[in-house]
Amino acid sequence: MADILLYRPHFVAFIILFLLGMYIMVVCLNLVKKLIGMYIMQTSIILFFITLAVKEEGTIPILMPSALALPPEAYANPLPHVLMLTAIVVGVSTLGVSLAMVIALYRKYNTLEEDQILEKMQ
Amino acid sequence: MTLFDDYLLLLLSVVTALGAVFVRDLLSGVLTLAAYSFFLALLWAGLGAVDVAFTEAVVGAGLSTLFFLVALFLTSHQEEVHKRLQVRMVTLGSLGVLGFLLLFGSVDLPVVGDPESLPSKHVSSHYLRKSLEETDTPNVVTAVLADYRGFDTLGETTVIFTAGIGCWMLLRRRDDSAT
Numbered sequence: 001m002a003d004i005l006l007y008r009p010h011f012v013a014f015i016i017l018f019l020l021g022m023y024i025m026v027v028c029l030n031l032v033k034k035l036i037g038m039y040i041m042q043t044s045i046i047l048f049f050i051t052l053a054v055k056e057e058g059t060i061p062i063l064m065p066s067a068l069a070l071p072p073e074a075y076a077n078p079l080p081h082v083l084m085l086t087a088i089v090v091g092v093s094t095l096g097v098s099l100a101m102v103i104a105l106y107r108k109y110n111t112l113e114e115d116q117i118l119e120k121m122q
Numbered sequence: 123m124t125l126f127d128d129y130l131l132l133l134l135s136v137v138t139a140l141g142a143v144f145v146r147d148l149l150s151g152v153l154t155l156a157a158y159s160f161f162l163a164l165l166w167a168g169l170g171a172v173d174v175a176f177t178e179a180v181v182g183a184g185l186s187t188l189f190f191l192v193a194l195f196l197t198s199h200q201e202e203v204h205k206r207l208q209v210r211m212v213t214l215g216s217l218g219v220l221g222f223l224l225l226f227g228s229v230d231l232p233v234v235g236d237p238e239s240l241p242s243k244h245v246s247s248h249y250l251r252k253s254l255e256e257t258d259t260p261n262v263v264t265a266v267l268a269d270y271r272g273f274d275t276l277g278e279t280t281v282i283f284t285a286g287i288g289c290w291m292l293l294r295r296r297d298d299s300a301t
Contacts, residue, residue: 011228013132017139018224019217024143026213030201032148032193036155039186040139043162046178050171055242056235060172061262063254072250073237076170078262079246082271085263086278088177093285095186099193100292106197113202 010051017044029114031102035095042091046084053080131165148199152190159183173263 021041025034053076061078064070102112109117138158145151159182167175232239249262249270259265267275 008228008231008234009129009132010234011231012225013136015221015224015228016136019221020139020143022220023213023217027206027210028201029204029206030148032190032197032199033143033151033201035190036142036151039155040143040158043159043178043182046174047162047165050166050169050174051234052232052239052241053171054169054235055237058170058235058237060170061250062172063250063260063262065260066254072242072247075250075262077242077246078249078266080241081171081174081263082266084171084174085177085267086274088174088181089278090281092181092186092189093281096189097285097288097292099189100289103193103196104292112197115204 010047014044014048014051017041017047031105031112031114032099035098035102038098039091039095042087046087049080049084049087053077127168128165131161131168135161135165146201146203148201149191149194152187152194155190156183156187159186173261 017040021037021039021044024037025041028034028037055073055076058074058076061075061081063075105117106112109120111117111120135158138154138161142151142154142158145154159178163175163179163183166172166178232241236242249266253262253265253270254260257265257269259269
């Protein structure tokens with residue numbers, strides 16, 4: 001178990017951030033705080049994927065001209081990067097829509113606390 | 123990029139994430155979250171994912187923070203303190219079990235930086251070998267994003283469009299109703 005911390009610190013950080021985000025989403029009643037938790041959870045998953053794409057001797061995935069062609073091992077794996085670009089953009093879209101919902105709720109109920117909104121709904 | 127820099131940036135991002143969550147004022151929380159985002163962008167630039175780092179710095183640290191700030195200025199940035207001891211205990215317990223399982227599972231994950239790891243074996247080496255010839259773009263990430271997986275990107279654009287319409291529908295002020 002101790003080697004994980006030594007050789008795979010990224011995974012440990014991923015686990016801490018993921019659990020932190022989830023904990024905040026469950027425990028906090030403030031809607032904006034919940035969204036902060038959601039953002040931390042999303043970015044932790046991106047961190048996990050980027051870590052899988054790293055190669056020890058690898059440089060950034062921009063190819064040299066064909067005269068100086070290098071083998072695939074010399075570049076970082078580009079596929080997780082592409083998937084995570086999509087994930088960042090989709091994450092911001094969900095964040096925008098949910099913040100718009102929070103603003104609409106605040107206009108109607110004048111509070112950001114989940115329990116008070118539920119009380120006023122009844 | 124040495125492992126030491128990784129440790130430092132990972133530590134900084136975990137600390138700023140904890141700060142963003144546990145600070146009482148929501149405005150300070152959102153600004154600390156922007157710092158968290160920048161540290162992650164630096165980390166990813168160091169790990170060789172420059173495109174993801176750009177996008178995170180612009181979209182994550184810039185645009186998300188802007189959205190949060192706009193939302194906070196249109197609402198309030200006071201958070202109320204709740205005890206909810208029972209919920210806290212149950213959540214901590216179940217997330218602790220989940221964390222242990224994740225830690226247990228990560229023993230079998232490939233070592234960070236292993237060029238022979240399974241995610242680097244399959245289709246990505248084809249992209250790295252052939253994309254200059256097939257798409258004439260030196261940046262492989264761009265070639266995969268806009269060419270090999272262009273259909274995915276079309277779907278992504280649809281998501282952004284739908285999100286934009288959704289925000290507009292939610293935020294427009296209707297004169298006829300009493301909201």
